[in-house]
Amino acid sequence: MQSPSLPQLHSFLLLYCFTLISLFIQVLGDGGFCSAPSILEADVSSKPLYWKVTNPTLSPSHLQDLPGFTRSVYKRDHALITPESHVFSPLPDWTNTLGAYLITPAMGSHFVMYLAKMQENSRSALPPHDVERFVFVIQGTVTLTKTSGISNKLMVDSYAYLPPNFEHSLKSDEPATLVVFERRYAFPDDHSTEQIVGSTDKQPLLETPGEVFQLRKLLPASVPYDFNIHVMDFQPGEFLNVKEVHYNQHGLLLLEGQGIYRLGDSWYPVQAGDVIWMAPFVPQWYAALGKTPSRYLLYKDVNRNPL
């Protein structure tokens, strides 16, 4: 049998290498040999708004049952509370509602932030005396009823601000999830706040000089309001220009998307469903990553002298 000529051997080797390379690319393209399912693969575009907040991508299956594994962190000037850490218990005086307090004055905040999981036929209780309340609907529909008898249906992405000592109730026939902020109202002389009902999509985009994110504010900027709720949108790859350090404190809920949050000297991968506490003056910065835009809801105290 005649041995292959040099040109034949050369073309055989070329073909062999080409086959190997295309096989390797094929395997990598399928996520490689040992990659966990990427959160990017979860196609959230076909899901209801804010769906991932109540259906977070928990750690990959091989980590989910890893004893003690969590992304949650609690430090002096910040905290990251991730869904696998939530501890729900019946909300005092609410009917058929479980609550998970995520930020409270025990952390050093002057407000509380909690998730309220309303079951069937559930009803809210009033906040304590002189405490104002802001509720935002993450999932389901609730009916806000005031003493005047007027009621509003709040769907996902809708919200309500209730002044201190304002009689009201939130009812839900079907399961619904709210994020709630409450704060002891700092009464300025002869100022008072009004009850507000609105939805994010109807709020105008505000100027953000020097920044690229889109900003909506859900409450009036006027003096009577001692906090505001910002809704901030980032396209993948966009990030905060200012590495902020300010006297205001924040409670943040990532509603959509994923990225990296810098808090102090720590850098955290975050995703929809994560909650962050930022104490005054903690250096803070965010970059949106992945294929889907980021949106977060942000409590920020305003209009009061820090003294």
Ligand SMILES: NC(=O)N[C@H](N)C(=O)O
């Ligand atoms: N961490 C933040 O996104 N902070 C806001 N830009 C703010 O303080 O208004």
Ligand SMILES: [Mn+2]
């Ligand atoms: Mn800030």
